[in-house]
Amino acid sequence: GKLDEVSIREPRFLDDVGVLQVSFRKLVEDLKELDTSNRQLLAEQQSMNLHLQECVEEVTADLRQTTNYLRSVFSCIDEGVITVDMDGIIVQANRGAFRHLSGLGWPKKGTPLAGLLADGSELEAGMRRALEEEQKCVLEITAEAKAIVGETAFPVLRGLRELVFRLAPLRSAEGEVLGIVVSVDDQTENRRMEEGVRRSERLISLGTIGAGLA
DSSP: OOGGGOOOOOOSSOSHHHHHHHHHHHHHHHHHHHHHHHHHHHHHHHHHHHHHHHHHHHHHHHHHHHHHHHHHHHHHOSSEEEEEOTTSBEEEEOHHHHHHTTTTOOOOTTSBGGGGSSSOHHHHHHHHHHHHSOSOEEEEEEEEEOOOTTOOSSOOOOEEEEEEEEEEEEEOTTSOEEEEEEEEEEOHHHHHHHHHHHHHHHHHHHHHHHHHHO
16 A cells, blocks of 8 residues: 555564564655655656746747748748758758749759759859858859749740859858858849840940931
8 A cells, every 4th residue: 555554553562573563664664755755856857847848838939930930031032042951952942042043943952953954063063162162152154944844933034044143151050061052143134134225325326426427
């Protein structure tokens, strides 16, 4: 039964049986004290476990909220942003990356960054440089867009595309290089507009010269 229910009376005589009874009584009292101490420790441990669980749940909720917030910010950035690991494999890509690379490649998680372009050698070299030298690297790459099976989210600007890739080492809080952050910006429309402006300026200049000669 339970130790609390055990009761040993004082011996009437201190003969061999009495001495044995005293020893047994002392043992029961020691066991009762030990049991009480164990119960207190168990209660304290349960209280600590409950407090720890509450702390973990609070931290988890904060992390989840922060993660969702950063994911929202990440997805709202107009410029394409891609993170890759040390092997050049895509870890994450925002919506802007899919838009800027529409018709060229589909930056899916788990696929190689260099596979986004038909000729990914420049991206490969840029990644190696960013990792080995641990410095930022800017690449201007011309690639030809084509239709991609299953790609329907964004319109495809066909023909030659002018892309600017910026690669930088991705570091932990301790400074350890974890991979690469890649930003991609499709400058095709801007370049075409700039070329149109230059063409118009040349035509205006030629018209001015022709008028002067006349």
